[in-house]
Amino acid sequence: TPLSTIMSSVDLIGRYTDDARNEKVGKHVDRIRGKVRELTGILNDFLSLDKLEQGLVACHPAPFDVLDLCIGLIEEMRTLAKPGQAVHFDHSGEVREACTDRQMLSNVVSNLLSNAIKYSPEDRPIHLRTAITNGMLSIQVEDQGIGIPEKDQVHLFERFFRAGNTVSIQGTGLGLNIVRKYLDMMGGSIRFDSREGAGTTFFVEIPMTSESPH
Structure with a gap:
């Protein structure tokens, strides 16, 4: 998905960033990660609700x-x-x-x-x-x-x-x-x-x- 692509790119940026010299870059990378997770959570809420209401989710203990x-x-x-x-x-x-x-x-x-x-x-x-x-x-x-x-x-x-x-x-x-x-x-x-x-x-x-x- 587009969001997973963004997250992968952000992870790569974070991996190749020396936070000791680029502390501000590291903070922005963390902020982007957080926002992508928020958007992913919103999308997952709608997908989960749709599956639940269609009876497509089963409990598997x-x-x-x-x-x-x-x-x-x-x-x-x-x-x-x-x-x-x-x-x-x-x-x-x-x-x-x-x-x-x-x-x-x-x-x-x-x-x-x-x-x-x-x-x-x-x-x-x-x-x-x-x-x-x-x-x-x-x-x-x-x-x-x-x-x-x-x-x-x-x-x-x-x-x-x-x-x-x-x-x-x-x-x-x-x-x-x-x-x-x-x-x-x-x-x-x-x-x-x-x-x-x-x-x-x-x-x-x-x-x-x-x-x-x-």
């Missing part, structure tokens, strides 16, 4: 290491992060193996992390926490961002809905709607706690199963 998944996603998010932002990851307990649809879970977590980055100011931490207990995978994504106005919270998972305090921030209003659809297919659930100006925490729970619930 399989075992995988949830730590490896999350660490990889955090690395991917690095180019989207604002100056001073960092994602802090903590996994509780010794059980690391999850059994659900890996790609769907990846889409869910990456969407929540990208939202946390997008709606948080510079120099604010973002926390990703996971645990697997009693056959249930629990995920928390916490930010210290702009929060969600109380009057908008009931509409948050509606297609194309965007909270009133996000008008100046790029987005489609599709991400959380897609997240909920994926979680429905995995038999999972999502809720959140938010206060305007004080940040948001999303709580996801997914049962570990060897069979698709849908």
